[in-house]
Structures are given as structure tokens and as C-alpha cells.
Amino acid sequence: MTDHTGRAKRPSLVVLTGAGISRESGIPTFRDADGLWAQVDLEDVATPEAFARDPERVLDFYNARRRVLLSSDIAPNAAHVALARLEESWPGDFLLITQNIDDLHERAGSKRVLHMHGELLKARCTLCEEVHPWPKDITLADTCPACGRGPMRPHVVWFGEIPLHMEEITQALQACDIFVSIGTSGTVWPAAGFVAEVAHRPHTRRVELNLEPSEQNALFTEHHHGPATRIVPAFVDALLADVRE
Ligand code: APR
Numbered sequence: 001m002t003d004h005t006g007r008a009k010r011p012s013l014v015v016l017t018g019a020g021i022s023r024e025s026g027i028p029t030f031r032d033a034d035g036l037w038a039q040v041d042l043e044d045v046a047t048p049e050a051f052a053r054d055p056e057r058v059l060d061f062y063n064a065r066r067r068v069l070l071s072s073d074i075a076p077n078a079a080h081v082a083l084a085r086l087e088e089s090w091p092g093d094f095l096l097i098t099q100n101i102d103d104l105h106e107r108a109g110s111k112r113v114l115h116m117h118g119e120l121l122k123a124r125c126t127l128c129e130e131v132h133p134w135p136k137d138i139t140l141a142d143t144c145p146a147c148g149r150g151p152m153r154p155h156v157v158w159f160g161e162i163p164l165h166m167e168e169i170t171q172a173l174q175a176c177d178i179f180v181s182i183g184t185s186g187t188v189w190p191a192a193g194f195v196a197e198v199a200h201r202p203h204t205r206r207v208e209l210n211l212e213p214s215e216q217n218a219l220f221t222e223h224h225h226g227p228a229t230r231i232v233p234a235f236v237d238a239l240l241a242d243v244r245e
Contacts, residue, residue, distance in 0.1 A: 010092035011177035011243065014042050015083060016194055017105070020183020020211055021228045025077045025104055027069065031185050046158050055140060055151075063137040066120050070135065076108035078183070079232035084109035086236045090241055095172045097165075099184060099191050101109060101156050116163040116191065118156035118192045123203040124148035173197050178205045180235075183228050186214035195219045209235055 015058040015204030017031035023061065028036045044050050079137055087094045087110055097114045101120040103115050123134035123142070134152070144150040154189045157163050173179070179198040186192045195216050208220040209231050217223065224231045 009049070011179045012093040012172075012175050013086075013090055013095070014172050014181070014198075015086075015094075015180045016180065016184065016191060017083075017096065017100060017182045018080070018184025019100060020185075021079050021232070022077075022100055022102055022104055023183070024227060024229045025102075026074050026077070027102055027104075028181075029185075031187065042159060046156075047160055048158055049160075049186045051158070053152075053186060054189075057152070059138050059140070059234050062156065063119065066135075066137070069120055074104075076104040077117060078106035079228035080104050080110070082178075082233040082236040086240065087111060089240055092170070092177075093172070095169075095174075095176075097169055097191075099188070100135075111228070114165040114169060116157070116165055116169065118154070118164060118208040120154065120156065122155035123152040124155040126153050127151075130153050169194075170197075176204065178207070178239075179218070180207045180209065181220070182209045182232060184210070186216035192216060207235070 011156055020028070024027050031036045040061065045058050045244060051058045055066065077222050078219060083096060083105065087096065094112055096105060096110050098113060098115055101115065101118050103119065103121055121133065121135050122131050123138050124131045125144035125147060126145040128144060130144060130146040132145055138152050140151065142152045144152060173194055176198060179195060181195060183192065192215065195206055199207055199219050205222065205223045206220045207224070208214060209224045211227060212225055213223065224235055
């Protein structure tokens with residue numbers, strides 16, 4: 001339903017986040033100069049082939065990242081908190097899709113979150129595929145609490161694997177009036193293609209919030225560049241003021 005200006009009265013909102021939103025919480029991104037892929041070759045730690053070749057190396061990589069995530073100095077920042085506030089106050093449908101495997105959105109209070117690249121604090125059985133909460137190291141000796149057999153792997157989506165929740169994500173993108181992308185370089189598919197899917201409907205508002213223009217920059221109708229802790233709360237305030245008008 002729309003008002004006399006043609007705007008949806010209860011606009012449907014989809015937010016996509018990437019590593020940039022968690023950087024000011026102390027979690028490195030992937031492709032910045034100090035990012036993870038500048039330190040480690042992703043082919044060695046983030047593919048099914050790497051896990052088959054050297055599972056200990058892959059487990060060590062994710063165990064180290066999990067320890068960082070659980071260390072006392074990591075906490076959600078003002079951008080995560082602003083998105084939880086946005087969800088709480090939003091009058092229409094709301095979905096937060098994150099490429100991040102950290103749990104900082106949940107810690108900030110977000111409820112409707114889909115982790116399309118999995119979750120660092122979960123482990124999956126390589127045999128029965130059951131997913132379990134796993135807030136500790138995964139070792140080669142661990143077996144699945146459900147079937148008692150399978151070795152465990154991180155519940156993360158590696159390069160070459162299919163992202164999670166794609167059906168629900170596609171439906172939300174097809175129905176959304178406003179699409180907001182935060183802290184992602186727009187280089188990894190299918191997430192990089194979400195803005196193009198939304199752009200098929202020309203009246204959709206498409207907002208990029210990022211430190212710098214992303215690869216998909218040209219497909220957005222609106223851009224705010226700067227650190228997430230500054231630009232996300234400001235954008236959320238303006239958006240909520242707009243829908244309350
Ligand atoms: N505020 C906002 N944006 C920031 C900030 C910040 N403080 N710091 C960095 N950025 C931006 C960078 O400019 C960059 O465009 O965040 C983006 C991070 O890009 P990537 O490192 O490529 O992270 P992301 O887009 O989430 O990567 C996608 O790639 O390796 C995989 O699975 C991994 O989910 C990840 C996927």
C-alpha cells in the first residue's frame with residue numbers, strides 16, 4: 001500500500017552487512033590493507049579442498065578467530081546498536097542479512113538476522129550435517145553430539161560452497177522497498193549481486209554505507225561514505241524520522 005506520493009506506507013527494509021561494520025569492534029576485514037586475506041591465503045583456509053588437505057590448519061585458523069571474537073575486548077559498536085534500534089522501531093518488514101560470521105548483531109539486540117556465510121560459534125557434523133552451538137575450539141578428536149560419529153567442521157560457508165538461507169533472502173529482496181548495504185566491498189557473490197536484483201525495480205531506494213565506494217557503487221541511488229560507527233547511527237536516525245513523518 002502506498003500514500004499519495006507513491007511511497008510505501010510500511011516500507012519493507014532489507015539490510016546487508018559485511019566485515020566493515022565489525023572493524024571498529026576490533027575484528028579485521030578481509031580485503032583492506034590490514035585484512036585477513038593479506039595475511040593468509042584463502043585457498044589454504046577457506047575452501048573445502050583446504051579442509052580435505054589439511055584440516056588442522058583450517059581448524060586452527062577458525063579457532064584463533066573464535067578466541068578473538070570471545071575475548072573480553074570485543075563488543076558490538078554503535079553501528080550494530082543502531083541497526084538493532086532500527087529493527088525495533090521499523091513499521092514494516094525488516095530483515096538483516098549478514099555476511100559476517102561473528103555474533104555482534106545478536107549481542108547488540110538484533111533479532112531477525114540471517115548469517116548467509118554461517119556462524120563462527122557453531123560447528124557442523126561432516127557426516128550427519130547437524131549444527132551445534134560451539135563456543136570453544138574444534139579439534140580433530142571432536143565427534144558430533146547428535147550422531148556420535150562425524151568429525152566436526154566450522155559452520156561457515158567456504159569458497160565454492162552455497163551460502164545459507166538463499167530462498168528466504170531472495171524472497172525478501174524481491175519484496176523490499178529499501179535496500180541498505182553496510183561495510184561490504186561488494187566483491188563476493190551472491191551478496192555482491194543483491195543490489196542488482198533490487199535495482200530491477202527502479203523505485204527501490206538503494207543505499208550504500210561504506211568507508212569508500214564499493215565495487216557495486218554505481219547501482220546504489222544514495223551513498224554515505226565514512227566509518228560505520230559514525231554514518232550508520234546518523235542514517236538510522238534520518239530513516240526513522242523519515243518514516244515517522
Ligand atoms: N566502516 C565502514 N566500512 C568499512 C570500515 C568501517 N570502519 N572499515 C572497512 N570498511 C569497508 C571497506 O572499505 C570494504 O569495502 O568494508 C569493506 C570490507 O570488505 P571485505 O573485506 O571484502 O569484507 P566483505 O565484503 O564482508 O567480504 C565478503 O568475503 O572472504 C569473504 O566470507 C568472507 O563474508 C566475507 C566475504
